[in-house]
Amino acid sequence: xxxxxxxxxxxxxxxxxxxxxxxxxxxxxxxxxxxxxxxxxxxxxxxxxxxxxxxxxxxxxxxxxxxxxxxxxxxxxxxxxxxxxxxxxxxxxxxxxxxxxxxxxxxxxxxxxxxxxxxxxxxxxxxxxxxxxxxxxxxxxxxxxxxxxxxxxxxxxxxxxxxxxxxxxxxxxxxxxxxxxxxxxxxxxxxxxxxxxxxxxxxxxxxxxxxxxxxxxxxxxxxxxxxxxxxxxxxxxxxxxxxxxxxxxxxxxxxxxxxxxxxxxxxxxxxxxxxxxxxxxxxxxxxxxxxxxxxxxxxxxxxxxxxxxxxxxxxxxxxxxxxxxxxxxxxxxxxxxxxxxxxxxxxxxxxxxxxxxxxxxxxxxxxxxxxxxxxxxxxxxxxxxxxxxxxxxxxxxxxxxxxxxxxxxxxxxxxxxxxxxxxxxxxxxxxxxxxxxxxxxxxxxxxxxxxxxxxxxxxxxxxxxxxxxxxxxxxxxxxxxxxxxxxxxxxxxxxxxxxxxxxxxxxxxxxxxxxxxxxxxxxxxxxxxxxxxxxxxxxxxxxxxxxxxxxxxxxxxxxxxxxxxxxxxxxxxxxxxxxxxxxxxxxxxxxxxxxxxxxxxxxxxxxxxxxxxxxxxxxxxxxxxxxxxxxxxxxxxxxxxxxxxxxxxxxxxxxxxxxxxxxxxxxxxxxxxxxxxxxxxxxxxxxxxxxxxxxxxxxxxxxxxxxxxxxxxxxxxxxxxxxxxxxxxxxxxxxxxxxxxxxxxxxxxxxxxxxxxxxxxxxxxxxxxxxxxxxxxxxxxxxxxxxxxxxxxxxxxxxxxxxxxxxxxxxxxxxxxxxxxxxxxxxxxxxxxxxxxxxxxxxxxxxxxxxxxxxxxxxxxxxxxx
Numbered sequence: 001x002x003x004x005x006x007x008x009x010x011x012x013x014x015x016x017x018x019x020x021x022x023x024x025x026x027x028x029x030x031x032x033x034x035x036x037x038x039x040x041x042x043x044x045x046x047x048x049x050x051x052x053x054x055x056x057x058x059x060x061x062x063x064x065x066x067x068x069x070x071x072x073x074x075x076x077x078x079x080x081x082x083x084x085x086x087x088x089x090x091x092x093x094x095x096x097x098x099x100x101x102x103x104x105x106x107x108x109x110x111x112x113x114x115x116x117x118x119x120x121x122x123x124x125x126x127x128x129x130x131x132x133x134x135x136x137x138x139x140x141x142x143x144x145x146x147x148x149x150x151x152x153x154x155x156x157x158x159x160x161x162x163x164x165x166x167x168x169x170x171x172x173x174x175x176x177x178x179x180x181x182x183x184x185x186x187x188x189x190x191x192x193x194x195x196x197x198x199x200x201x202x203x204x205x206x207x208x209x210x211x212x213x214x215x216x217x218x219x220x221x222x223x224x225x226x227x228x229x230x231x232x233x234x235x236x237x238x239x240x241x242x243x244x245x246x247x248x249x250x251x252x253x254x255x256x257x258x259x260x261x262x263x264x265x266x267x268x269x270x271x272x273x274x275x276x277x278x279x280x281x282x283x284x285x286x287x288x289x290x291x292x293x294x295x296x297x298x299x300x301x302x303x304x305x306x307x308x309x310x311x312x313x314x315x316x317x318x319x320x321x322x323x324x325x326x327x328x329x330x331x332x333x334x335x336x337x338x339x340x341x342x343x344x345x346x347x348x349x350x351x352x353x354x355x356x357x358x359x360x361x362x363x364x365x366x367x368x369x370x371x372x373x374x375x376x377x378x379x380x381x382x383x384x385x386x387x388x389x390x391x392x393x394x395x396x397x398x399x400x401x402x403x404x405x406x407x408x409x410x411x412x413x414x415x416x417x418x419x420x421x422x423x424x425x426x427x428x429x430x431x432x433x434x435x436x437x438x439x440x441x442x443x444x445x446x447x448x449x450x451x452x453x454x455x456x457x458x459x460x461x462x463x464x465x466x467x468x469x470x471x472x473x474x475x476x477x478x479x480x481x482x483x484x485x486x487x488x489x490x491x492x493x494x495x496x497x498x499x500x501x502x503x504x505x506x507x508x509x510x511x512x513x514x515x516x517x518x519x520x521x522x523x524x525x526x527x528x529x530x531x532x533x534x535x536x537x538x539x540x541x542x543x544x545x546x547x548x549x550x551x552x553x554x555x556x557x558x559x560x561x562x563x564x565x566x567x568x569x570x571x572x573x574x575x576x577x578x579x580x581x582x583x584x585x586x587x588x589x590x591x592x593x594x595x596x597x598x599x600x601x602x603x604x605x606x607x608x609x610x611x612x613x614x615x616x617x618x619x620x621x622x623x624x625x626x627x628x629x630x631x632x633x634x635x636x637x638x639x640x641x642x643x644x645x646x647x648x649x650x651x652x653x654x655x656x657x658x659x660x661x662x663x664x665x666x667x668x669x670x671x672x673x674x675x676x677x678x679x680x681x682x683x684x685x686x687x688x689x690x691x692x693x694x695x696x697x698x699x700x701x702x703x704x705x706x707x708x709x710x711x712x713x714x715x716x717x718x719x720x721x722x723x724x725x726x727x728x729x730x731x732x733x734x735x736x737x738x739x740x741x742x743x744x745x746x747x748x749x750x751x752x753x754x755x756x757x758x759x760x761x762x763x764x765x766x767x768x769x770x771x772x773x774x775x776x777x778x779x780x781x782x783x784x785x786x787x788x789x790x791x792x793x794x795x796x797x798x799x800x801x802x803x804x805x806x807x808x809x810x811x812x813x814x815x816x817x818x819x820x821x822x823x824x825x826x827x828x829x830x831x832x833x834x835x836x837x838x839x840x841x842x843x844x845x846x847x848x849x850x851x852x853x854x855x856x857x858x859x860x861x862x863x864x865x866x
Contacts, residue, residue, distance in 0.1 A: 025356045026283070027498040029348045029401070031488045031524065031532060032362040035325040035371055036340035041282050042322065043077035043107065044303075045248065045294035046070045049094045050086040062086040063296065064308040067094075070295055071102050073315070074322035076337075077135050079247055079291045082108040082124055083115055092127040103330035103337055105135030107188065107247065107291065112140050112154055112168065118175035122182050131184035132335075136289075137176060138247055139169050139190030139206065146848070147812045160850065161816060165190040166203035166234065173205035188245050194809035195230070196646035199817060202236030208288065209234075209241075212248040217265050217381040219357075220273065220280035228286070229514060230646050237544045240518030241492055243288045249277065250293040253312070254300030264300060266388055269381035271313035271417035275321050275440040276375050283361055285493025292318070313417025320418040324411055324442055327365045342366050345453040346530035347445070348401035348485075355394060358436065370445040372398075378438035393435035400430045402530050403448035408432055411442040449529065456483050458533040459504070459523050464540035468515035468578040469605070471508040471540040475523045477501070483527050490522040490535065511583045514647050516544035545578030547606065548649040550676070551588070551656045554637040557615055562630035562663045568598055570637055573611040576649045580606045586614065589641040590626075592633045592660075594801075597626045599641065630663040632796040634672070643807075652676050652819050657802045668794025669769065669828040670836075674786070674802055677775055677820040680745075683734040686773065687859030692761075693732055694855055695724035695750040696740060706738040711772075711860055712762035714750075717839060720757030725749055729820035730775050730856045749777070749856040758841030759855050765790055765827060765834040769863035774823040775856040776840050781806035781816030782851030783844035786823050789837050794830040806846040814846030826863055 048067035053059060063086070070078065081087065088094070098104050108125065115121050121137075128134055143154035144161040156164040157171075169190055177183045189206035211231045215223035232241055251270045265273075274292065281287045297306045303315040327340035344364040351358065357378055363371040378391045404427060412422040419442060425432060434443065457478035465472045471491075478484060481501070489497035489506045497506050513519070519542065522535035554570040568590045580586065586606055589599035598616035606612065616624035639654040648654075653676035661671075683691040683705075690708040695701055699722045704711065716722060728749040735742045750759070763772050778784045783804035789797040800823060808815035827836050838858075845851035 025354065025358055026360045027495060028350045029346060029486065029498050029526075030360065030362055031495055031526070032344040032346045032364045032370070032530070034340060034342065034344050035327045035363040035365045036337070038282055038361070038363055039074075039322055039326050040076065041289050042075055042278060042318075043079060043289050043291035044070075044073070044075045044318075045291055045298070046075075046078040046296070047080045047086070048078070048098070049088060049091050050080075051088050053086060058085050065296065065304060067098070069304070071098070071104065073319045074326060075318070076104050077107065077289060077291070078104060079107045079109060079138070081111055082121070084111055092129075096129045096133055099129065099133045100332060100335065103335075105133060107136035107138055108134055109138045109141055109247070110172070112156065118172045121172060122175055122179050125176070125182050125185065130181035134185050136186045136188050136208070136245065138188040138210070139172070140165055142191050142193050142212070142813075144192045144195065144808065144813055144815060146814065146846075160847070161814070162192045162195060162197060162200035165192060166200040166205075169203055169205040186245075188247060189234070191247065192815070193813040195807070195813075195815040196643060197230060197234040198646070198651070199815065200234045203234050204236060204239055204242070206242070208243055208245040211244060211246045213246050214249055217251060217269065217273070217379065217383045219377045219379055220277040221377060224281075224284060225511060226644075228512065230643075232514070232517060233646050235517065237516040238518070238541065240520060240539055241286070243286050243493065245289045245291070246281070246287060247291045248293040249281075249290060250274065250301050251277075252300035254297070264386070265381045265383075267313050268417075269388055271317040271413065272380045272439045274314050275317055275413075276377065278321070279361055279373050279375060279440050280359065280377065283359060283494070285490060285495065313415075315417070317413060317417040317419070320420075324419050325363060325371055340366055343453050343455060343532075345449070346402075346526050346532050347372065347447075348528070348530050349398050352397040352399070353394070354396045358394065358396065368447055368449065370447065372443040372445060373440055374434075374436050374443060375440040376436050376438050380438055391438040393437040395433060395435050398432045398434065400427075400432070401528070404430065405446040405448055408434075409444040410434065411444070412437070413439060454531050456480070456525055456527050456531050456533045459487070459525060459536040462521070462523050462536045462538045464521055464538050466540045466542045468543040468545040469513050469581045471513060471519060471521070471542070473506040473508065473521055473523070473540070475504050475536060477504055478525055478533065484525045485528045486526055488524040488526065488532070490524070492520050509582045511581050513542060514581060515542050515546050515578050516647070517542055543578065545608070546576050546647055546649045547574050547578050547580045547608070547645060548576030548653070549573070549580070549586070549606070549639045549645070550575050550653045551637050551639050552611060554590075554656060555635070555658065555660070560628045560662065562628055564628050565625040566628055567616045567624050568626065568637075569613055569615045570600065570639070571611060571613045572606065572639060574606045574608055577608050579608060580645060584644050586612075587641060587644060588614070588637060588639045590616065591636050596620050598624045600624075628662045632666070633660045633662070634658070634799055635660040636802050650676070651807070655802050657800050659798055666795040667830045668790055668792065669826065670788060670790055670795035670798050671826045672788055672798030672800060673824045674800045674821050677730050677777070677822040679729070680731045680733065681775060681857065683732055683857055683859055684736045686861065688861040689770070690860040691734070691857065693734070693737070693746075693857045695748045696746060697724070699724045699750060703734070703737045703740045706736050706741075710764050711858055715760040716752075716757075717760055717841060718754060718757030720752040720754030720842070722750060722752045725751050725854065728777055728854050728856055729818060730777060732775075732857050749854045751852040751854045753842065753845070753849060753852050755842055755845050758839055758853060760837060760839045761858060762838070763836045763860055765829040765836045766832040767828060767830065769826065769828040771861050771863050772825045772827070772836060772838065773859045774825070774838060774840065775820075775858065776823065777818065777820040777854045777856065778803065778805045778842070779818040779852050779854065780850035781808070781814045781845065781847040782842055782853055783846070784841060784853050785843045786838065786840045788825045788827070790827060790829050791835045791837065792829050792831060795827070798825060801843065804844070805851065806844070808846065811844070811846045816847040816850060
């Protein structure tokens with residue numbers, strides 16, 4: 001377990017400071033679901049049969065509580081490990097017996113280190129009862145988790161981490177689906193943390209996608225958009241999006257020491273937020289089941305205290321919520337849940353006085369009684385002050401078109417966390433005024449309808465047209481259009497629109513729409529009695545056109561002196577072939593010496609080829625202004641800094657840095673700048689004074705401009721292994737070299753490993769202004785730095801620590817990618833016979849000896865006139 005894909009996912013800046021676009025409120029009128037659908041939706045991380053270990057490596061792990069503590073909750077789905085050190089010898093028999101007695105089914109989590117090859121996993125699944133008993137099979141857990149002292153990263157088929165997870169799923173999915181005893185078990189995808197799954201694509205070897213969508217103590221919806229978008233990034237272009245089964249989410253009470261998360265909540269906030277979370281996830285129909293974390297107090301998230309005896313308020317909240325909504329009974333003879341399966345009828349009503357944070361779900365029991373779930377989605381815990389927040393309830397007026405009795409019964413949570421009958425409210429003129437808190441409440445309503453539901457005809461035809469960031473939907477009215485009162489429109493199971501009968505079309509302009517994917521749209525007609533038709537469905541395939549944002553230029557908005565305040569500016573260009581998503585802000589940030597200074601967040605779509613200049617409009621101290629400090633600084637600019645657009649064609653070119661001089665200029669000059677390297681460099685054209693290329697054939701290969709020699713010999717820093725590669729991301733050509741006279745294309749380079757190791761080169765420096773360009777890269781999550789110094793010390797050094805292949809969370813959960821950069825150094829000494837020394841080093845290796853610092857080439861030329 002770790003805080004995966006969560007509020008702590010912050011992209012390159014490492015700063016969590018801005019919210020993503022919030023989900024819209026509930027649409028009205030709204031469809032109805034059976035109460036049983038909601039109960040079946042609930043899962044829990046629990047291991048009721050695990051052995052408790054009181055000594056050795058796994059001391060104080062396992063299960064002390066009696067299994068009945070879990071089964072008393074009424075939860076029908078639990079997530080457990082298929083096999084580990086705490087698994088009892090008779091686990092399969094006990095799981096089967098629990099299924100037969102309670103109808104509870106496990107989701108079995110595969111542990112790559114213990115379960116063996118695919119055939120062995122299938123054999124284990126058969127022991128547990130195969131598809132009759134097992135509710136789901138989940139791929140490896142958090143494959144790139146390296147929170148110390150753990151070493152949980154996956155190694156499989158000569159691949160690591162996310163790439164290994166994708167290959168693992170492909171191999172195991174094939175075998176599980178080939179056996180008649182296991183092929184009907186739903187397979188849930190593996191999880192990784194702090195990632196956007198770029199390194200795992202393309203993979204679709206699963207039935208349900210997965211996410212560990214923790215959100216700290218923010219509202220439940222706060223992490224859904226980013227997790228949904230990033231997890232879908234694993235799919236091949238052209239795939240139809242699959243539903244989700246998040247296998248971990250929830251709210252902690254104690255400090256999460258394992259994952260180094262110091263924030264914690266309160267028992268009351270946990271009990272209040274958990275039902276609200278279930279309601280919010282259910283409302284987003286793409287989530288088919290959610291597994292709360294956890295029954296025991298794992299990393300502070302439990303429904304039980306650490307003694308595994310004391311029940312927290314959240315335990316009673318979950319237990320009483322299920323009891324209030326349950327509509328079926330487990331038949332131990334037929335091994336089936338009986339009752340509660342029927343065609344519900346929509347509850348037609350509108351709401352006045354509701355803020356956008358007001359949410360609701362309509363559930364119906366077989367008796368006809370409605371359970372209207374409502375909540376105002378606001379934070380209930382102040383994580384800074386570490387105290388509960390008391391939000392004033394919002395009073396709304398519900399006006400019903402469906403005939404309803406004269407009274408409503410309201411269930412609210414009491415101090416124990418349990419849902420209790422709080423009050424009976426009277427309806428006046430088919431309207432109900434009710435105070436809705438920042439917590440889920442249940443409003444029970446009895447309809448004055450005696451005739452059974454009778455589905456009406458569905459729209460006979462539905463069509464979709466899509467761009468890369470929008471969908472236009474049209475449909476035909478059913479044959480008996482006079483029976484239609486309106487339409488519900490669903491995107492991947494989520495009701496995103498409620499339209500009148502005379503509007504058979506819908507435009508989806510939403511941040512959820514991303515390029516290269518298939519979205520399942522459904523349209524459902526309903527009549528004035530709330531009868532709902534079957535859903536007519538189509539798939540809208542968005543165009544595989546992707547944006548690519550680059551920083552064409554950046555710096556200060558104006559010239560300043562020390563002590564002046566100023567905003568930063570950035571000229572941003574979309575060099576991709578697709579527009580940016582709708583309602584997803586164009587954003588970027590600026591920092592110096594690792595300190596966040598300011599950012600810009602601007603609404604609006606940036607079309608292909610379009611360029612705009614933005615200025616900062618926010619900052620960590622509440623201002624977009626920076627007080628200029630005298631001296632020489634390295635200003636870093638990061639585009640799409642919190643990765644709102646993970647589907648960019650190239651994330652590498654989101655970074656840039658430059659030397660910024662405030663106040664008096666030094667006697668000499670040393671101005672640096674870095675940016676993403678172009679894919680192809682003509683060394684002969686660029687290196688008018690000299691150029692050099694390394695690693696053409698082997699580690700000793702050096703090719704340079706014929707007759708030159710101004711760039712000094714390569715010097716190794718440290719004792720890292722030095723080798724050559726032909727697979728770097730920088731392609732070089734030349735026509736005036738020696739010993740190799742010309743080259744049409746080579747991607748060769750030097751590589752080394754070992755933190756602290758690196759390369760050094762020198763170039764001549766005098767009173768003539770020159771430009772040295774260094775082409776370097778890193779792979780496997782390498783974080784690298786470049787420093788440049790003048791021998792006479794006439795200008796401060798240029799130091800760039802901007803570039804890293806690791807887009808994950810430090811060394812704990814790396815996402816080991818690559819980068820390729822060009823460092824441009826414009827320099828001049830104050831006297832002749834000086835030198836410029838440049839060092840390129842491997843600073844950090846989050847992937848533990850997989851990272852490499854690579855050096856391709858350097859060019860030297862006279863500086864052009866300013």
